[in-house]
Amino acid sequence: MSPQAYHPSRALLSLGEEFYDAVAPASFPETVLRFRNDRAAAQIGLATLAGEKWLRHLARFKPLPGTLPGPLAMRYHGHQFRSYSPDLGDGRGFTFAQMRDQAGRLMDLGTKGSGQTPWSRFGDGRLTLKGGVREVLATEMLEALNVPTSRTLSLVETGEGLDRGDEPSPTRSAVLVRLSHSHVRIGTFQRLAYFRDEENMRRLVAYSLSELFGERSDDPVRLLELIVGCTATLASRYMAAGFVHGVLNSDNINVTGESFDYGPWRFAPTWDPAFTAAYFDASGLYAFGRQPEAIHWNVMQLAASLRLIAESDRLIEQLESFASRFQPALADAVLWRMGVLPRDPERDRALARAVERALRATKAPLDQFFFDVFGGDLPASYGEAWQEVRGALSSYPSRKGRDHPYWSGQPCSMLIDEVEAIWAPIAAADDWSSFCGKVAAVRAMGDALS
Numbered sequence: 238m239s240p241q242a243y244h245p246s247r248a249l250l251s252l253g254e255e256f257y258d259a260v261a262p263a264s265f266p267e268t269v270l271r272f273r274n275d276r277a278a279a280q281i282g283l284a285t286l287a288g289e290k291w292l293r294h295l296a297r298f299k300p301l302p303g304t305l306p307g308p309l310a311m312r313y314h315g316h317q318f319r320s321y322s323p324d325l326g327d328g329r330g331f332t333f334a335q336m337r338d339q340a341g342r343l344m345d346l347g348t349k350g351s352g353q354t355p356w357s358r359f360g361d362g363r364l365t366l367k368g369g370v371r372e373v374l375a376t377e378m379l380e381a382l383n384v385p386t387s388r389t390l391s392l393v394e395t396g397e398g399l400d401r402g403d404e405p406s407p408t409r410s411a412v413l414v415r416l417s418h419s420h421v422r423i424g425t426f427q428r429l430a431y432f433r434d435e436e437n438m439r440r441l442v443a444y445s446l447s448e449l450f451g452e453r454s455d456d457p458v459r460l461l462e463l464i465v466g467c468t469a470t471l472a473s474r475y476m477a478a479g480f481v482h483g484v485l486n487s488d489n490i491n492v493t494g495e496s497f498d499y500g501p502w503r504f505a506p507t508w509d510p511a512f513t514a515a516y517f518d519a520s521g522l523y524a525f526g527r528q529p530e531a532i533h534w535n536v537m538q539l540a541a542s543l544r545l546i547a548e549s550d551r552l553i554e555q556l557e558s559f560a561s562r563f564q565p566a567l568a569d570a571v572l573w574r575m576g577v578l579p580r581d582p583e584r585d586r587a588l589a590r591a592v593e594r595a596l597r598a599t600k601a602p603l604d605q606f607f608f609d610v611f612g613g614d615l616p617a618s619y620g621e622a623w624q625e626v627r628g629a630l631s632s633y634p635s636r637k638g639r640d641h642p643y644w645s646g647q648p649c650s651m652l653i654d655e656v657e658a659i660w661a662p663i664a665a666a667d668d669w670s671s672f673c674g675k676v677a678a679v680r681a682m683g684d685a686l687s
């Protein structure tokens with residue numbers, strides 16, 4: 238794959254000043270590169286950016302040529318754990334560049350931990366190094382497991398001591414740059430509905446349709462249809478990956494259906510619908526098995542916002558199609574992870590349901606199961622409870638063989654104990670070898686699966 242040419246964009250400016258605030262980055266005492274994503278850099282024409290130049294643009298945020306003139310903190314609202322907050326917006330991040338990738342998609346370069354903004358409230362605008370390390374690990378793992386996700390382009394340690402309730406403090410600081418297919422959140426629409434701002438709502442609908450979905454239309458119902466489709470796909474991919482995002486608030490749902498914002502995420506060890514990631518999610522609102530419902534609920538809030546400029550009946554019709562789009566997407570995602578090709582929608586769904594039933598009943602370790610079954614042959618050690626799965630699978634052609642070296646080792650996983658074990662040597666001795674080894678192992682799995 239040859240590196241992509243550099244295609245800067247300023248599309249965001251067409252939305253106008255009502256959508257963001259111009260802000261300045263924090264000035265950090267130190268900038269030490271901890272992670273750079275060469276694959277992602279190559280896809281946006283930044284393959285040759287290196288050394289001091291990388292830090293200048295991706296930690297000190299000197300504007301990149303041809304794109305935004307300076308950092309913009311986006312304004313948005315959102316439902317957090319189902320209660321509405323008109324008090325959000327980028328409080329520790331901003332968008333500072335946009336580029337077209339190899340597929341022609343508009344990509345935003347956004348930050349986390351780059352300093353205070355008008356939306357920081359009482360926060361320091363910073364990110365902990367541990368938070369940054371966790372975001373790298375989540376994005377790498379999800380990308381390998383075929384979940385549409387933002388990617389981490391850069392993680393730079395910034396030499397400050399931060400006070401946090403959930404980490405031994407003072408704790409180390411970092412600034413992260415993520416590459417994502419838009420930062421338009423459901424909460425961006427909610428804010429305009431809250432202010433009954435029809436003109437900007439129409440503008441945001443047109444921007445989303447043309448810049449994010451490549452459609453020449455200004456129909457809000459068509460936009461909702463597209464968003465229902467891609468968020469239903471996202472929900473299905475989370476399930477097949479065994480991923481629990483943890484905080485599926487409406488300000489954390491990108492309208493392109495790309496997953497982002499990795500705080501208290503965890504991977505589920507087994508198919509346990511009640512498995513919860515965030516310690517503050519006492520009611521299990523965002524538990525593993527409730528994620529499709531949570532995402533659908535957020536899309537309902539988007540539809541409610543679009544009522545400002547569209548008829549309810551047509552919006553409701555789209556909303557109601559969520560389940561009928563989620564089910565086949567889940568079957569596709571489960572089959573993909575099992576390394577077999579789809580046959581016909583009915584049978585595929587029956588197979589995926591049988592897998593889900595057996596995983597729940599036996600509490601089989603998820604990553605081990607998908608490792609063992611890849612290609613379509615379930616080992617004999619999977620007993621009685623797996624009869625139905627074994628029978629159904631026998632007529633499925635494999636999507637890919639098991640000749641990659643990954644298949645002669647152990648399944649790669651990213652359970653909470655492993656994440657903590659990667660962080661511990663960094664905290665204790667600034668030893669990054671486990672972290673680097675894990676990123677390489679995850680990428681090897683991604684190559685074996687795709």
Ligand SMILES: Nc1ncnc2c1ncn2[C@@H]1O[C@H](COP(=O)(O)OP(=O)(O)OP(=O)(O)O)[C@@H](O)[C@H]1O
Pocket residue numbers: 325326327328329330349356357358359360361362363364484488489497498499500
């Ligand atoms: N340390 C902080 N300083 C200032 N604002 C913060 C801080 N931490 C979180 N916020 C703000 O609180 C809100 C919710 O935080 P959340 O963790 O969901 O977002 P985030 O991780 O900062 O950003 P993003 O959603 O872009 O990934 C956001 O408005 C965020 O900007």
